Amino acid sequence: MSGEDRLLPQWLRYEDTSGPLPARTDTLVIGGGIAGTSLAYYLAKGGVDVTMVDRGELNREASGTNAGSFHIQLAIHQLPAAGSPAGDVERLLQEARQNLAAYEVWNALDTELDIPLGVHLTGGWMVAETEQQLQVLHEKRELEQQAGIVTEVVTGAELRKRAPFLAPDLAGASYCPQEGHANPLIAAPAYALRAHEHGATIRTHVDVQEIEQRGDRAGGRFLVRTSAGEILADRIVNCAGAWAADQARLVGLKLPVRREGLHVNVTERRGRLMDPMVQHIGRRLTLKQSSDDTFIIGGGWPTPAAPPPRRYPTAWESAAGNTAVAVRVIPALADVRVVRTWSGVIVFTDDLSPVVGESQLVPGYHACVASTGFTLSPMLARRLAEQMLDRDGAEPFPPDHHLDRAAARTGS
């Protein structure tokens, strides 16, 4: 057991999350992942009467089933299909800056919540196997520099010296000292606990099934029918992550999000081999040795779908392919045993930009949904809360974050 674990708080009691729904609330937050719990926290702290519901338990989907990495360097899934970042500079710059802003929030979060969240700044390598991939590393480094992200490209003997765990025949790797991770199993529960202490009502096993829009009638703009009864709300924030599109449909909105199951492998504990995260610029790999000394190996390998409440199954092919990339990059993993796999359902927005803010089509209806949401959500939720609290200087989100963008494009 790690030392941090001993300092963990007493989590919310069952009785704290299982009482009846209030008859009305100012703001109803739908979804108990990192986005919903952090938003509930920031709103409650700002004095808003907020109720947060989840159809199941807290933190059971992407927020608790990702690997907890902070991705600061531009990664393979952000790059245009051609592989070179040259064609998409503006978007990539914006994403890079956003990642940095998100990390600043994370870095202060242990203190803000007064709970050890396992935030560690470990640095991260992004490896290239071929000369062509090495070229991409050089190109993306220039972009990252413009955005204020520190990276360097390292090759040859220096790489072998600084990262002796990497295979000696790699073409090179870029290093970013700003990358790291937090414990995804604790972050959302920590937010929920503090939100509750600030007066937020947290309810689990409440499935939002219908939303009636009542215009400006007294009592609340929305009448929300749930598996646990009705609740009136003036404002709704859709934090349903991978299921955000299903939720938005209840008010007639079309959100540009879809979901995908991603496979992750976990090994037995081994002696400390490495601290930094390792990614690959040309193949799907994210790998780190956790603070529990297990290796967590993922990076975007798919799993089949299954409807809730079933969990997405894992996939042998993904395990085999994913670990093949891992052992190619870190040969010492060959005799390390995989003891467990899991599958997380991750949200992808159409253009990888977050969907955050208030809808113009349905006033009062908000959303806070992002791909790589573990990294981004605390920052996005804090900014959204500031806007909802009408704080002076609350910075508006850029237009491409708008949640009506899919509707605007289809002309409806």
Place this chain on the structure above:
Amino acid sequence: MTDERYDVLVVGGGPAGLAAATAAADHGLRVALVEERVTLGGQVYKQPGPGIVVRDPAAMGREYAEGRSLIDAAEASTATILTNTQVVAIERDTAVLVESDPTRPAAAQPARIVCFARIVLAPGAHDRPVAFPGWTLPGVLTAGGLQTLIKAQRVLPGRRITFAGAGPLALAFPAQLLGYGANVTSVLEAGPPPRPGDVLRIAGAAPGNRHLLQDAIRYRTTLLRRRVPLRYRRIVVRAEGDGRVEQVTHAAVDRDWRIVPGTEQTEPTDVLGVGYGFVPSVELLRLAGCETDFDEDLGGYVVRRDDWLRTTRPTVFAAGDGTGVEGSQVAVAEGRIAGIGAALDLGALDAATARRLAAPSRRQRDRRRAMTRALRRMHDVGPGIFDLATPDTVVCRCESVTAQRLSETIDGTRDINVVKALTRAGMGPCQGRTCQRQVASMIAARHEQPLGSIALATPRMPVRPVAIGALADEHVGGKTLFVRQDDDADVPAGELTDEW
């Protein structure tokens, strides 16, 4: 994807698996029998390990002979026998096999995918894990562990052995130990002493089970003759020692196996054997998607099956103790029924013939079952068995999670997956095989729910740890893997993903 195909893949080389493989192979089907250990026989018919030669089979006892004849039949059949091989995952009509020869590097034993038309899962059972203070001390062994040492390795792990347990093994096993020359200093049975009524019930249920009755009497007589103190209605409360067990404390229990205050006694010992019955090893069955019910008398979570022992997954059969602990006789009968059922499904037999062939096995099973039910009063597991852990007792030994940490977390949830996420209990190499029932019972107690209503954690492959060198495959992936699989047969259309 793979050229290795079987009509029937049988997983588990114990009595049920041996019988299933033999029965299916008898009808001309292409059969493979997979066993993770180096020898066939399973736990009950465990064979001496490599390098040990049996010169005088008659001296080995009836159990050895029964096991040997099942093994001989399977080996004489056309079934391909794959020992030292683990099934670590099942996905639809494929299973992933990993060879586990410890003398060769993992990369030299790559995992392979084999296809099956039907699979018979006969995973057997394992000792019911019971967490009490000191249960993780060296020298505290499960009945199964002791048995393996003795049957496969011919090793007695200490001079003085205390045995605590319940059910038929609580008597049979210490008697066996005596036969191997062990010094059993005391035997504690959590259940009540037999009453004349029990003997009558057993006798009434026992036509054809006479030898079992004889065994029970023989075990008891052996213990009495050797003056081994045999005490009923007592359980082990804690084990203590410096670096290994040196003494055990036991106490009287009531009907629910709850401790009667003021009845504690302490005695010195070298080895504490613990055998509070068995629980079905349902990991592979759950991974295959088979639905389970709950029946404490059969060991807890048990898989649901039809007359031919098909599970709720139509291509998956299940037989033996892994489906509910009823012993080797029922396991053999079930193995035959499942083997015949698979042959029926695959058209190797017509329905009438299958029924006729399976009838004797069904009768054998029913007869043995009547006996089990008659003995039930003596075998019921009391809920008090789960209350022995004190706050600092480690419940999840892979991840060193204490009862206190679990209790605090269970205050917030009824969901075992959430408890797992917040405490790491069940995340280690055993994947919760050891601690999960204890955690479930803690949830049930805190939230006043029946134990059977607490769902187990999501099953995940691999069911046994697999070295990356064996698992990794550079050749998977390509184009098809990354195309979204909208044709997932398990999922109703429309449930898959959004239309985006």
